[in-house]
Amino acid sequence: MSFQSIIAHRLYRTSPSAEVMNNISAQCWQSSGKSEDCIRSLKHSWLKRGGKMYGRFNDDLSANPVPAWLKSWQEKTIGFEKLTEQWLQQAQVLLGQTESVLDVYCVFAHEVLEGQENMWVFLTEHEPAFAINGDLELDDAIYLDTTRFLMAAKVNLTE
Numbered sequence: 001m002s003f004q005s006i007i008a009h010r011l012y013r014t015s016p017s018a019e020v021m022n023n024i025s026a027q028c029w030q031s032s033g034k035s036e037d038c039i040r041s042l043k044h045s046w047l048k049r050g051g052k053m054y055g056r057f058n059d060d061l062s063a064n065p066v067p068a069w070l071k072s073w074q075e076k077t078i079g080f081e082k083l084t085e086q087w088l089q090q091a092q093v094l095l096g097q098t099e100s101v102l103d104v105y106c107v108f109a110h111e112v113l114e115g116q117e118n119m120w121v122f123l124t125e126h127e128p129a130f131a132i133n134g135d136l137e138l139d140d141a142i143y144l145d146t147t148r149f150l151m152a153a154k155v156n157l158t159e
Contacts, residue, residue, distance in 0.1 A: 002113040005080040006035050009088045009106045011123075016099035020092050024085050039109045041146035042122045046154070065090065070119070074157065084108040087121070104150060117157040124149040 010023040029035040057067045066087060073083040088106055095102070109120040124145060131141035 002111050003031070003036050003039055003109055004112055005108075005110040006031075006039055007081060007084050007108050009084060009108075010104070011088065011092060011095065011106060012103040013095070013101050016101060020095045022088055022092050024088065026081065028080060038144065038146060039107070039111075039120065042107065042124065042149065042152070043109075043120060045147055045149065046120075046122070046152045049152075070155070070157065080108075080110060102150075105144060115158070119155040119157055121153045121155070122149050123151040 006029045007025050007027070008029070009025050011020060012022075013020045058064050069078070069083050069086050072078045073080065078086075084106075087108070091106070104123045104125055107120075107122040107124060109122075111118045111120060125148075126142045127145045129141045129143050131139045133139040
């Protein structure tokens with residue numbers, strides 16, 4: 001199993017003047033074929049996407065707390081859930097400085113594959129859909145669109 005931990009949180013704002021809200025998940029997804037397939041689909045969409053930009057974290061830790069959080073997590077001072085919660089709360093603060101209207105899921109995945117350790121972060125939307133329920137009646141459904149996302153990042157933890 002290459003994915004060690006997977007979790008999703010939600011960020012949303014209903015209007016430009018509204019506060020950015022979050023919905024924090026208390027626990028990681030159960031390790032299953034379904035959860036890994038979801039991340040693989042997001043990862044595959046990232047790999048196919050053009051226009052990727054490459055960069056690195058600022059050495060000034062006061063400018064960006066994420067590297068310190070990653071280090072604390074790798075040293076097992078904090079858990080994966082806490083790491084992703086801090087990351088989401090930082091994003092909430094930064095988005096609060098904009099007028100962006102959004103409703104996204106932030107999906108985090110820790111992957112160890114072929115001696116390489118990565119943290120994946122995907123901001124993806126959900127889409128309305130129709131479903132037929134067990135009584136063969138039309139029902140509303142919402143699905144996570146893994147074929148496209150607003151933003152994604154791959155953090156190489158090995159380096």
